[in-house]
Amino acid sequence: MKTCPKCGYDQNPDEIPMCKLCGDVFESAAGEVGASNPGVAAFTSDSGGAELAKPGDISLEKRDFASEISANRGRTLTLMFFFPLLIVAMGWSAGEWFGGYSLYGIIAGVGIAVIYMLVSWFAGDKMILGVSKARPADKVRDFILINVVEEMSIASGMPMPKVYVIETKALNAFATGRSPAHASVAVTRGLIKKLNREELQAVVAHEMGHVRNFDIRYAMLVAAMVGAIVLLADAMRRSWWWGGRSRRTGSGSSGSYLIIIAILLAILAPVFAKLLQMAISRTREYLADATAVELTRNPVALANALEKLDNHVEEIPLPSANRATQHLFIVNPLRKFGAKSGALMSTHPPLQERIRRVKAMT
């Protein structure tokens, strides 16, 4: 133990040449700098429990992340299997509706499905950023945001994602992209203004959690495909008003029930799409919160940030978010229709529950 002669601050260890509190240089310091005790301390600190205390907990988290990544891979494959099926079925039923063109319908369905899947894989993130009216962050104006994102990319050991800002008063954020190397993080202007630096850091860390778990890839594909299915089904339903089957000559006995299937498909396709969206487990939000705490070692900031988001989300919905992209955001961007946020069809877990769990990490 050494006591600073100037300010009287007691410090440990002995070997330091300068007071840690007031910065006064000790007389006898010069030669002593090199001799420090080579202790080993992985997660020791006394900053007030800001880290994931026990090593056991950390390995548990790590296992969760690994299983989440493989689960996301499985979900992506499932999506890649069912989406073309659905599109082909829609193509077939549309062809049937217009009378005897079911083969062309199927061929068109396959073509559309393949092209659209390639487009959503390589450009899904740009589509989502465009729909959400996100613009690249300005180097001068948003330099704090860019710094914060860089800090979190260092903390997670991942490449620096592209940074976007959405010019709106609403408080929200999302991440998208097909892999950590091709990831983008978007934050609203309201969030930058309302949150302090540490809270902003916690929100960005949460998004980096989604990036690391590959949530971004699955969520991106779902957003692109849900949008497409809803659009196609709408188009099909509208086309009925102008009457199909005009060119069909002599309806066979099989025709009538095929028509019923076609109608059912057009109505049910959006429901299937919704179910795909629901398959994004709500637990991934808890997991991303846990990652945020692992990266920042600061659960208090995340809890405060979520609290602020909770207070504002009801007041100002995010205008550029829609039903296809709502599951991407850190909090549900759409106005709730008086329903409980824990309701069955919600894409997000209730915020108060998330805050409770984050606080339990302290």
Add this chain to the structure above:
Amino acid sequence: MAFTIFMLVVLVVIIAWIIGLYNTLVKTRNQVKNAWAQIDVQLKRRHDLIPNLVEVVKDYMEYEQETLEKVIQARNMAMAAEGVNATSEAENLLTGALKSLFALVENYPDLKANQNVTQLQEELTSTENKIAFARQYYNDSAMRMNNKIEIFPSNMVAVMFGFGKEDYFEVAASEKENVKVDLR
């Protein structure tokens, strides 16, 4: 004959498995090295930023020459320090010196209003954070490496090819708190 083929298959599987473990070990070790390099990058950046900050504030802070000299002195000591422990101690001192400088800046309204100063302050705060996060990531990577070296079965491969354990970066208690700069 069937037995020979069976033994050959088993051998191939074992070799493939060893190759897999070896590659994971190499990848993890490179991750640790990269994490270490990242710390150096950020430390270097801090050393580069400090003269700029001192240059900007020194005209305003005529009566604080002592503090400024301490910052410069701590920076030069940190740049000259060699070896992990000496470097980390010297960097800790630099952090402390910067902290007292930032505390003083609070007393000068002119300085707080200066665009350059706020920018530099944010840059330094961010660099401090990056140093801390780079160390945190280094320690996480080192722990992953050490786990692999100690846990069966990768420990056998580690011994076979002479992978050594990685040292943890010791974090001083005073340094865990970031420099608090309220920009609002």
